[in-house]
Amino acid sequence: GAGVSQSPSNKVTEKGKDVELRCDPISGHTALYWYRQSLGQGLEFLIYFQGNSAPDKSGLPSDRFSAERTGGSVSTLTIQRTQQEDSAVYLCASSLIEREMRNEQFFGPGTRLTVL
């Protein structure tokens, strides 16, 4: 079946512009995560959605970052007034068994964002 998809795969933008990154989770997965990975670094948690609950936004680095998840499925991560330090790979992951220990996450291919 289809995995997690993300678009665009690559995005080059100028400093100060806004960007939108999209994530299509696996159908039926109730949990959705956004992470950021800078070159050679680990995954930095950004935001987490679970069903209809209020999202956990504790990882968003500034108020320039926001995310929404419409209809419990597709999610959009928006970065306003982009800065060069926002350049990274943005990864989305979804999972089905959220309330249990396992919580296996399936990752999308990521969006590589470059801010010039």
Next chain:
Amino acid sequence: QKEVEQNSGPLSVPEGAIASLNCTYSDRGSQSFFWYRQYSGKSPELIMFIYSNGDKEDGRFTAQLNKASQYVSLLIRDSQPSDSATYLCAAKGGSSASKIIFGSGTRLSIRP
């Protein structure tokens, strides 16, 4: 102090030997732990998860958890060149009940 810590490596292991990857976590309330493998330029993929103290084996992989010492490890037996990748340790639960916190990863290189 990082919530999940790993030695960045690189860890170089000869082919056929056992590779041992280690991870410590700071939140004593963390309940479940994961090892992901990430090839260069690719997304992470789950290798093992563990939530009970002791060992859990799956093929050539063994995950070990010691909650008293807040320590998680991954052993790879009969290491193959295809095991060369970055291995990410992650923890879930505790004060950050739902989100999964990742370490920065250990680069493993298997030399033929």
